[in-house]
Amino acid sequence: MKPMTATVAITGMNAKPDNPGPGLAVARCLRESSDFQGRIIGLGYDALDAGLYLDDLCDASYLLPYPSAGDDALLGQLHNIQQQENVDILLPCLDAELPGMVRLLPALKEMGLKSFLPSAEQLRLRNKDRLPELAEMAGIMCPEIKTITQAGFFYQCQDEGWSYPLVVKGLFYDAYIAHSADEAADAFRKIAAAWGFPVLVQEMVKGEEYNLSAVGDGKGNLLGPVMMKKMALTDKGKAWAGISIDDQPLLEASVSLAKTIQWRGPLEVEVIRDTQGHYQLIEINPRFPAWIYLSFGVGRNLPLTLLQLALGQIPDKFTQTQSGVLFIRYALETIVPLAEFEAVVMRGERGAGRD
């Protein structure tokens, strides 16, 4: 097969070791594939996003305005990038940017940017506050979730049948396990300050967490599923090490979810196998996870599959995955000359137009 020579722009180049964005891992999957010889444009939101400076992964890098700056600011910067780089495919990797990107799809298409994203309705269906509804449609168990707007809830929630510990979550990011009303109220305030309202409270499920990543083809099929069990966590509960597994109940649940919502694009399904052996749906993330490099490790390059779908190609057939393959994440420093940092801070770009 002739290697792909497309130019792909990837977001999520932040790489804080305790909670890295998925962009670096997605770029790495592509860069290390013999079937990809295209250019990679790294997109970040902060001049300290490490991926912006990694020449072996990104041919050029740009800053994007934060979603709070509005659609016009984002379109303006994407237009600038497009003029410089002639990007074929845009691959967003962060939860918070998905609603905006999906809303702007017609404008992106007009710019010549291809993508393979879910519809706005599909995105809404997997919102954390609607998970129980979706889980019921797909025939999967799900812990109770409630949307709250006042910390006072935590001091009377036991009257409504809630018990501690429980999980306090942001709509897009962050989750804290709270063992008391005071802890929960503190978590509520932190999340509200960082991510706004609403804040979610979820019943705590004790058990072991299992994750699956795949690509939905938009016709109800789940392509190339890769399953993983976390073996070590960062302080933020992110996988620091994990191992590939072959878990039929997780696979069946994920197939059912993809079929129910006709999912289109990358996804990550998070479940907990509770102490009774039941699988409880915890989250569905509308993007590749930061551990997606494991998909390359087990012979299923899911980011490459996504590019093939975005280009209207038929994805390569998947080989059988091998269970028992580990990833162990580690932190590295990259050396950045002041002039390059200055370019990102002052112009929002680095290596523009470089071959």
Next chain:
Amino acid sequence: MTPSDKSNTLTENNMFPPPEVLKRLAISESGFVFDPASGHNFTVNETGLMLLRLMQKEQRLDDILKILTTEYDAEPRDIERDILDFVSTLRDNVGA
């Protein structure tokens, strides 16, 4: 095997992991065991390794006891108790 014989196998006893769980375990010569469904790994000693392999072959409890009694200088009752202890730990490790 007749139905009455079958009830005497380790794996038919509901105290023990089901045959499909035992068969999926990847067991190395070093005693490193990996469960591809749960992602758990654990290690067993030489005796545990022998026991696991016999269990994977769905050997009967009395056959396993006979084999281990020949191998080890211990009372059959003690060996049987050790087998049950081992299986209890095994169940925890494979979540079955």
